[in-house]
Amino acid sequence: MITVRSARLDEADILADIGLRAWEKAMIPVGETGTMVEYARRAFVNFTHTSWITISVVEISGDPVGWASREELDENITDLWVDPLHQGKGLGKLLLAEMEAEIEHQGFTQARMQTHALNAEAVGFFEKHGYAVHWLTVVYNPKLDRDVQTIGLSKQLSVEKETVSYGQEF
Template identity: 30%
Template sequence: MNIQYRDFLIRSWQKGDRSTAAEIIGSVLADYGLSWEPLGADRDVLEVEQCYQGVGGEFWVIEQAGKLIGTAAYYPISRGEKAVEIRKMYLLPEARGQGLGKFLLQQLERTIAAHHFDQIWIETASVLKEAVQLYETSGYQPTTGVKTARCDCVYVKFLKL
């Protein structure tokens, strides 16, 4: 899978991306005062094969000029009906403010819909103000049931009514 957006390349994760993807996520979390949790909420980044590819999900990385600058992923979940959770949508500061986050979310939604899922769930932290604004302006509705300790917001979007 390769998708171009301006000078960014969105592509499927490869084994060689593991440590850089983890560094990106850890860096963005630190920028917002959140901690990297390799044994908890971020274990999935270190085990992409089992946590995403092995269960019908996908993990993407975003490149700019050959350098990884972001990540995005989803996997099926038991919460809801025919549901997935979007996870690990992180962009380094130099990739923000160019419409990439919105484009990335739209591409995730298209891919998820093409795989016949009906609901998308997202957990996030309110300190990630740009992410919260993106989700709220993209049709995600606040709901309850946060399952990740560092998150305090959960959203859902229904693809089929």
């Protein structure tokens, strides 16, 4: 049985491991893994331990296999990671739908996200689910000692409703 639920602090290490495995798979074609693995591991552990309240988990038969987050609880999806062993089963789509529902429930009309511009798999996934590229930037990354391309995508979730005041014709 597949379910999506809120994360628990006691599974933070499991979620960090899932995130790292998915990150490594995504970054191998980009060439980021060699110099960044230990930094990424620490970042995932820190994030899942300190921001677990912002994480939604997808599980199969009670075992976490992926997670997504909106770090600031706004319209920005900051993380979406599915264990490579479970990719291609529609779990990312379930997590994305959960994030979008939360965004819309909070009154935002658009979902946004950003990723490494060369992460073709992530860009393709989001485009397949209705996201469009809105910006591309290049920023110097001191840890890599080079410029990194980042791409921003967004999707219109709903249209803001016009308010009609008393006596106004429509």
